Amino acid sequence: MAASVLCRRTAALCRTLTGMSSSKTVLPSSWLLLQTASYNPKPLKLNLHEPYVPDKDSEKTPEWQKTARYDRKLFGRYGSASGIDPASLWPSHEQLDKMIAEENEWHPPLKVMLKNIKDREKQEAEQRLAKEKLIAANMAKMPKMVADWRREKSETKQKLKEEKARRAKLLSEARERFGYTVDPRNKKFVEMVAEIEKEEKKKKKLMKRRLKENQVAAPVTPPAASSSS
């Protein structure tokens, strides 16, 4: 056992020695000795000469010495000298059924375990893929969303500016009309604003009518011109 290992090592050493040194070297005999060691185990005190086998029938023996577990230990320590039927060492049919049921519940067979692992991994992979897809789709939408947002922002800004300009114009208009700076919340101001709006509307309507008339006149005359020509 160890000799084979040692022989290999001594052989290697011999080779190196003969390669290196002169022929005067002699192998000390101690290297060729077999090195063995043995551990000293504790002596097994089986107590076979004076076995203590408790009397099952008497009342003086404690309860725990009448259990099946203790019987098994007696058998293990004294063998057949303990007077215990070896058939009782194995579980009975009911106990065996319970053990089988427990094992089926808590220790599934290898195939079932592998299947569970596979399913779980598949599910995790699917979830991960779905999440990544969602992220990718959203990222693809990003430039458009950014542009939209920027546009909206600029629009609101523009509107605010326009609003401000309109208000300033109205204020100046009111100033011209009334001759002094009117508070925008004043009634007169409000009436004035309403009047201006009415005038604007009338103007727009007139403009629209004129545009319509022009449009009607314009398409009529070119066909007439074309038909005539």
Place this chain on the structure above:
Amino acid sequence: MSFPKKPGGKALDVLQSLPRITLANLRPEPGAKQLERRRGRGQHGGNRSGRGHKGERQRGTRPRLGFEGGQTPFYLAIPKYGYNEGHSRRPQYQPLSLKRLQYLIDLGRVDTTQPIDLTQLVNARGVTVQPLKRDFGVQLIDEGADIFAAKINIEVQRASEGAIAAIERNGGVITTSFYDPISLGILIKPVPFFLRGQPIPKRMLPGEDMVLYYQDAEKRGYLANLEKIQQARLALAQKYGYILPDISKDELYHMLSMRKDVRQIFFGLSPGWVVNMPEKKILKPTDEKLLKYYSS
């Protein structure tokens, strides 16, 4: 010289004529005994007896370790994070370096002509495994892989790649197998188990978290495919740069190819058997149901 020399010679004469060894004739080797350092004695040991000058140091009223004079100490200021959560439930594996294994083999404590099992390692007092402290066995570490030179058939619970390479380089066989805690307790102390009079239980399969490890041919798991293991052996030999010795042509091939069954705890003993130590007999069950259960 014509007459044979007496073995021992003058040394034996001297030994026979010397007086008996008593405590009066013995003396420790010079340099073996180091005199202890006694406080409070002499010019250098006395005065303040190495305690310093005044204050809590001399008076021995220093606060507890970690106290920083009232400032929130480091170990309380740093917020908790789940690095150590459930650390007491994690499986642990006692490390066994190849250096130690070689040491045990050299001293003859471990027999290389038989398959090396955790029982053999514990019998050789090479490792100490505590199943009650969430130890699940032994792991092989590649410290000493360069000096390892032994052809063995070893079975451990985990092994690093370098250790596997070192063992296979020397023509050995390594297998990683799983032992549930009850089986482990039986494996490391077989004699007390046999004295209990219980039938040998069957080894349970690893849980879902460890099944993939033991199915991996790279880790030489006991549930892995044999062909894949052979391929992995070749691949590892290529990776580490050694020629894989052919085991089948070895004289110890039968010993090296010995492998335990998935449900077996001991070589040569099947689950369901009862070992009768006082009478050195083995009892086997004959009931069909029991046989079916123990052989499933």
